[in-house]
Amino acid sequence: MQDGGGIGVRCSGVVHLYRTFEGHDVVALQGVDLEIAPGERVAFLGPSGSGKSTLLALLGGIQRPSAGRILLGDDDISRMGERHLARLRARRVATMLQGATRNLLPYTTARRNIEFARVGMTAEEADRAPGVNDLLDRMGLTDQADQVVSTMSGGQRQRLALACAVATTPGLLLADEPTSQLSHADRDAVVGLLHDLNRDFGTTVVVVTHQPEVAATFPRTVTMKGGRVGSEGHHGAEYAVIGSEGVLHLPSHVTTQWPAGTLVRVEAEPRRIVITHPADETGIPRDGLR
Numbered sequence: 001m002q003d004g005g006g007i008g009v010r011c012s013g014v015v016h017l018y019r020t021f022e023g024h025d026v027v028a029l030q031g032v033d034l035e036i037a038p039g040e041r042v043a044f045l046g047p048s049g050s051g052k053s054t055l056l057a058l059l060g061g062i063q064r065p066s067a068g069r070i071l072l073g074d075d076d077i078s079r080m081g082e083r084h085l086a087r088l089r090a091r092r093v094a095t096m097l098q099g100a101t102r103n104l105l106p107y108t109t110a111r112r113n114i115e116f117a118r119v120g121m122t123a124e125e126a127d128r129a130p131g132v133n134d135l136l137d138r139m140g141l142t143d144q145a146d147q148v149v150s151t152m153s154g155g156q157r158q159r160l161a162l163a164c165a166v167a168t169t170p171g172l173l174l175a176d177e178p179t180s181q182l183s184h185a186d187r188d189a190v191v192g193l194l195h196d197l198n199r200d201f202g203t204t205v206v207v208v209t210h211q212p213e214v215a216a217t218f219p220r221t222v223t224m225k226g227g228r229v230g231s232e233g234h235h236g237a238e239y240a241v242i243g244s245e246g247v248l249h250l251p252s253h254v255t256t257q258w259p260a261g262t263l264v265r266v267e268a269e270p271r272r273i274v275i276t277h278p279a280d281e282t283g284i285p286r287d288g289l290r
């Protein structure tokens, strides 16, 4: 993988199972196919339990998929050795987990946390990256620079966690709910920094969010549904995604009108697929085949 610039992501047939204490398997992801171009900004949406956090953790190399492949650039992280993966996580891929404190050293200062995040950088990388004071300033934490993390507020910790994640100017930044439980001002500061990082360093940015106003600032949204990619939005327009075996998840406003089991006619034309309800043409009643 080349240093500098954004890292692209390619997932094919990604499946992930969790084994519970009782010995049952929970299927968190059941065949995710997804491509994210280098430098793209994407928000993952979807109901609770749909697999967003699991997918993010797999992209960050924090967990390994049970099956399928995940490529970051040209590197297959689903098969990568632990040492190589650890190096990637330290230098090129930053993951901000849900709950800011999990990303921070609580018994030392804000400044020390950012310095610690920069430890693995070469002198050349450190020159290119924003400095500690610059990061503190951008996150509105200059006055808290020498404050111990455990005494900081939730919003301050969240902003510091992001400053640490971006300190190495990663090629891929993955952030799970980076703006949850923040004031509007803190939320806007965090979202602004994510977009600035992309603009200034070409970083690919992927966030999980439940907040529509945060998702609206991202050019692309990917909505997870039952462990798969359900639908996508590009610049505000909604698209359905054809999954493996030709499965097509339709937007909820369509399924309200045409529920599961509805017979529809599908005609493939050169640049579009036309789906029509055949009731009027054939005389088949709308609910006759369910």
Ligand SMILES: Nc1ncnc2c1ncn2[C@@H]1O[C@H](COP(=O)(O)OP(=O)(O)OP(=O)(O)O)[C@@H](O)[C@H]1O
Pocket (backbone or CB within 6 Å): 018, 019, 020, 026, 027, 028, 046, 047, 048, 049, 050, 051, 052, 053, 054, 055, 224
């Ligand atoms: N450690 C775990 N052990 C067992 N099951 C798990 C574990 N982590 C997640 N799951 C299950 O996997 C599925 C996907 O969970 P995941 O956290 O990825 O969803 P999510 O869309 O991020 O949800 P939320 O929006 O609530 O954070 C859920 O059914 C969840 O209960």
